[in-house]
Amino acid sequence: MKSILIRNARVVNEGLEFDADIRILNGRIQQISSSLQGRHADINLDANGHFVLPGMIDDQVHFRDPGSPNKASIATESRAAVAGGITSFMDMPNTNPPTLTLAALADKKSRAAICSIANYGFHFGVSNENLGTVAQLDPREVSGVKVFMGASTGNMLVDDPVILENLFANCPTILLTHCEYTPRIREREIAWSAQFGDEIPADQHPLIRDEEACYQSSSLAVSLAKRFGTQLHVLHISTARELALFESGPMRDKSITAEVCAHHLLFDDRDYATLGHLIKCNPAIKTQADKEALQRALLSNALDIIGTDHAPHTWEEKQQHYMKAPSGLPLVQHALPSLLELVSAGVLPLTTLVEKTSHAVADRFAIEQRGYLREGYWADLTIVKRHATPQAVAKDPILAHCGWTPFQQHAFHHTIETTVVSGQLAWHQGEIIQHCQGLPLRFNR
Incomplete structure (x- = not known):
């Protein structure tokens, strides 16, 4: 798996909002730190102060x-x-x-x-x-x-x-x-x-x-x-x-x-x-x-x-x-x-x-090592971009096979810039990353 470095993120996690960088290695979150300057990765993403959510x-x-x-x-x-x-x-x-x-x-x-x-x-x-x-x-x-x-x-x-x-x-x-x-x-x-x-x-x-x-x-x-x-x-x-x-x-x-x-x-x-x-x-x-x-x-x-x-x-x-x-x-x-x-x-x-x-x-559901932004957990996260002016849903290609959405006439203040699944880019800047493969959830019961 390629390493990923997300800089300038506004992290929202476990009841807190804070600024941080996130380094992802081998599918998992290796480090969350206020600054990872000088570190490099195969994929470098600048969140530009936008939210990074689980x-x-x-x-x-x-x-x-x-x-x-x-x-x-x-x-x-x-x-x-x-x-x-x-x-x-x-x-x-x-x-x-x-x-x-x-x-x-x-x-x-x-x-x-x-x-x-x-x-x-x-x-x-x-x-x-x-x-x-x-x-x-x-x-x-x-x-x-x-x-x-x-x-x-x-x-x-x-x-x-x-x-x-x-x-x-x-x-x-x-x-x-x-x-x-x-x-x-x-x-x-x-x-x-x-x-x-x-x-x-x-x-x-x-x-x-x-x-x-x-x-x-x-x-x-x-x-x-x-x-x-x-x-x-x-x-x-x-x-x-x-x-x-x-x-x-x-x-x-x-x-x-x-x-x-x-x-x-x-x-x-x-x-x-x-x-x-x-x-x-x-x-x-x-x-x-x-x-x-x-x-x-x-x-x-x-x-x-x-x-x-x-x-x-x-x-x-x-x-x-x-x-x-x-x-x-x-x-x-x-x-x-x-x-x-x-x-x-x-x-x-x-x-x-x-x-x-x-x-x-x-x-x-007792899902193992997912659902949180924690070091050592699987890297499942999304970068959410905020807009001053709401963005019309009608401009989006509908990816569901049925080809329609009840939100067709709506406009939203946030769009999904990037989605990372098990440490892999799955969605980035309006494009599906086709080679991403999701993993089976494990239940700690």
């Missing part, structure tokens, strides 16, 4: 590989991810075939080893038939175990109370839950279809998949975790009401944690008027009051982690009527730039954003 670790993405090459692949989406400041991702199991067997898990790891430009890990899926396999998983071989306690596709919805109890009692590692109460959603879909037919307006989505549907399911998950002592991580919290389920305070003291996604922090139900089904997702984007409560919960530490839930679909699919338009949106390419708008607006301190996108993710 790379974002995205705890949930849907890269659609295998099974949906018309939508995405590990190759395409990992490239979009590093352009957005993401250095590591953990991919969800609802692929085709789903990741419900050890063979399917091995296949995904093999695919990533060939083509992923970012570091990678994979969540294992749960069905009503594979609890025996889940119970015998090696916790070091999977990033987590994912259960859909709400609407899903295929056979990955687990709604049998006995199976859920067995899962919460016997899961050998961190259990991730998608929480929406399916019977309520089905009833409301029928009622709304009776009123509107197939042409249900997009802004009705958060009324069909409403606060109550979320709360019924997430409260069940939390109660089961408390009953069985499960290490539980509840994904994509979308309502203010659910926040009462989670404790504030340091994450190290918790066995139950919660994630919020970028789109639930940045959009609200007023945006359906212009974006329609482009922002249709599950759970739904809800009210401005919900959005603002989620933002405040990051400050109180009721919410522990920020992810993307990157879930691309084709433009043509998203133009269909409500009952056919799929849920999910592509987010990784603009992950950090969009979230940094919360910093520019004074909603979050930059140190808090770094905590929620890097440090806390590494800690919660």
Whole structure:
């Protein structure tokens, strides 16, 4: 590996901002010092006083590989991810075939080893038939175990109370839950279809998949975790009401944690008027009051982690009527730039954003030697350039295979100048460095 020297950086790490130079050797951070003058490297980068952050670790993405090459692949989406400041991702199991067997898990790891430009890990899926396999998983071989306690596709919805109890009692590692109460959603879909037919307006989505549907399911998950002592991580919290389920305070003291996604922090139900089904997702984007409560919960530490839930679909699919338009949106390419708008607006301190996108993710998933800018750790970082005038997203080439972004009409105050993955340049000055190869994440469990 080539050595890298970054000079004149404004480092943001572990609650501090400070000026420093960073030397990278053999894939790892060799030295962080106030001055490394006189030192040389194969690659010399001048950060010019811009921020250097630990790379974002995205705890949930849907890269659609295998099974949906018309939508995405590990190759395409990992490239979009590093352009957005993401250095590591953990991919969800609802692929085709789903990741419900050890063979399917091995296949995904093999695919990533060939083509992923970012570091990678994979969540294992749960069905009503594979609890025996889940119970015998090696916790070091999977990033987590994912259960859909709400609407899903295929056979990955687990709604049998006995199976859920067995899962919460016997899961050998961190259990991730998608929480929406399916019977309520089905009833409301029928009622709304009776009123509107197939042409249900997009802004009705958060009324069909409403606060109550979320709360019924997430409260069940939390109660089961408390009953069985499960290490539980509840994904994509979308309502203010659910926040009462989670404790504030340091994450190290918790066995139950919660994630919020970028789109639930940045959009609200007023945006359906212009974006329609482009922002249709599950759970739904809800009210401005919900959005603002989620933002405040990051400050109180009721919410522990920020992810993307990157879930691309084709433009043509998203133009269909409500009952056919799929849920999910592509987010990784603009992950950090969009979230940094919360910093520019004074909603979050930059140190808090770094905590929620890097440090806390590494800690919660027990990822070895990543998530921090520390000497001896793997060099996963991004140089973020600040602009006096916001830069239009429309000028960017869209790297996600689906070719569109919900941020097309937005402008951001920050852009990703450089992303370093495991000590290799992955993205620099608007270009993908194709020979970069991400590494498998290691879990210290």
